Amino acid sequence: MPPQRRRQASAHRPRTSPKRGRPGYDRETLVRVCVEVFNLRGYEATSMGVLAQELGISKSAIYHHVNSKEEILDAALTHSLSELERVVAEAEALGTPAVVELETIIRESVNVLTRSLPYVTLLLRLRGNSELETAALARRREITRRIAALIAQAQADGDLRSDIDARTASRLAMGMVNSIVDWYRPERADSSAPVADAVIDLLLSGLRRAAN
Amino acid sequence: MPPQRRRQASAHRPRTSPKRGRPGYDRETLVRVCVEVFNLRGYEATSMGVLAQELGISKSAIYHHVNSKEEILDAALTHSLSELERVVAEAEALGTPAVVELETIIRESVNVLTRSLPYVTLLLRLRGNSELETAALARRREITRRIAALIAQAQADGDLRSDIDARTASRLAMGMVNSIVDWYRPERADSSAPVADAVIDLLLSGLRRAAN
DNA sequence: CCTACCGATCGGTAGG
DNA sequence: CCTACCGATCGGTAGG
Structure with missing residues (x-):
């Protein structure tokens, strides 16, 4: 019942750089979005699941960019x-x-x-x-x-x-x-x-x- | 491995008031101790289990004084x-x-x-x-x-x-x-x-x- | 062949 | 003591 904030991956510009690899988040953009979520809910109170939801990707996909919360x-x-x-x-x-x-x-x-x-x-x-x-x-x-x-x-x-x-x-x-x-x-x-x-x-x- | 803070219930003066009832925390003292723990670890990051540890009583004992976190x-x-x-x-x-x-x-x-x-x-x-x-x-x-x-x-x-x-x-x-x-x-x-x-x-x- | 991502699942711990 | 959920990790897949 908390007004769940819905976000699209497209709301955050992913990388602009070269061609290689699947388009999606680069590490810097991912970190920035996560930091904004941390500020809204508190760092410790924010689960990886919530980050995944806000990013529009799966939890495990986050671990592709970073090794830990x-x-x-x-x-x-x-x-x-x-x-x-x-x-x-x-x-x-x-x-x-x-x-x-x-x-x-x-x-x-x-x-x-x-x-x-x-x-x-x-x-x-x-x-x-x-x-x-x-x-x-x-x-x-x-x-x-x-x-x-x-x-x-x-x-x-x-x-x-x-x-x-x-x-x-x-x-x-x-x-x-x-x-x-x-x-x-x-x-x-x-x-x-x-x-x-x-x-x-x-x-x-x-x-x-x-x-x- | 975080330097776990050890506290005794006795470090916080429980009630001084009359004789009736089992000696222990009154609601006001319990709230004050909990608030101090919230400030150390963050409200959402503080589990009821941690509060119980710091108070030196069981989780369920907390629910005797308050209905929720x-x-x-x-x-x-x-x-x-x-x-x-x-x-x-x-x-x-x-x-x-x-x-x-x-x-x-x-x-x-x-x-x-x-x-x-x-x-x-x-x-x-x-x-x-x-x-x-x-x-x-x-x-x-x-x-x-x-x-x-x-x-x-x-x-x-x-x-x-x-x-x-x-x-x-x-x-x-x-x-x-x-x-x-x-x-x-x-x-x-x-x-x-x-x-x-x-x-x-x-x-x-x-x-x-x-x-x- | 690279990068980004998925579904499934682990052991552990939360609130109640 | 129960249920829900946590962070973390796996093998595997898909777009480019």
Whole structure:
């Protein structure tokens, strides 16, 4: 009696590449569809049977592309974590003042979030129920730690106020950024730039009307 | 091979109340323990067998207290939603300027969040996979809507800047507040007041050092 | 001969 | 203790 979502394989563009082999899902497309289903129902709550139904193929056909359910999760986490780490590394390499690097990280993180929405959503909902998930959480914590260090540096530079703990500020800022996955819908937006602007504006200047 | 968490029933104080009946869990304590387990493993991924293990009683004993797994979820959601709705209603009844009511809501929401951490955590992780969850999500959206209305009013009052969309600001602000459940640990804090202060400060004034 | 896929079935575990 | 269902795997088939 839950309104069963009916999908056709044709709704997801399979491969476009060369001619060899039977037409159907390639691994990347299959992973993307599975990730979207995971986000709708929860990773552990999603059975291989449900994935098969949504994909429009049999359970065993899934095992042709991946070796296990966890391998699908792994592919999604690797995808999103690599992108987020790249954003931080590229900003740190700018050589600009910490406050500028911070703004770059926030803006680019919002971009990654909206561009790779299903993958990042899955990452942010992990609870650490396996070694794979624990490792992913550790990589997330390292990102938060590096942003906290940047905030502390910007405070030392005199660009950010020093009366808020850098670690708390880092967690709250990332919490605001990450919460975007809960309501952002790419099909309703031309670009994520206005959202990134609002986040940066809120975090740096606050909601209060400037004194005049 | 996952490091199985071992717990004793004695780790959770059962009832303290009168003498009648066999000593053991009362419904409230049982629900609280179950909610903590749900948060560790995910609601749907948590089997009744695992709950029984963690409680130190049999599966069938759980059915003495509740009629279904979903009834446990229902109790937890009712608890946290009622508290959050009360916070909003009490602030709205203050009759103070919207910006003051807004600050009250944020501060008291952080209080509810930290005081009822497991219940609110469970609420925030729902995906809408059942009618019960869908109804809870609708009540959450209504809270966000009322906060957006307060922000819009405060903008009209000239207390908040008008160049950020009230609905976006409401979502981002609640996103920041709610993200606290991901890292706040009551056993490491005397009170939640410093966290509430940091959130209000960040949201109203921002991170940037005041111009001088 | 490659890739994508199928039906059938295994041992095991879920909720009740 | 029952029934339904889980993830995983098999040998085999079909399109290109």
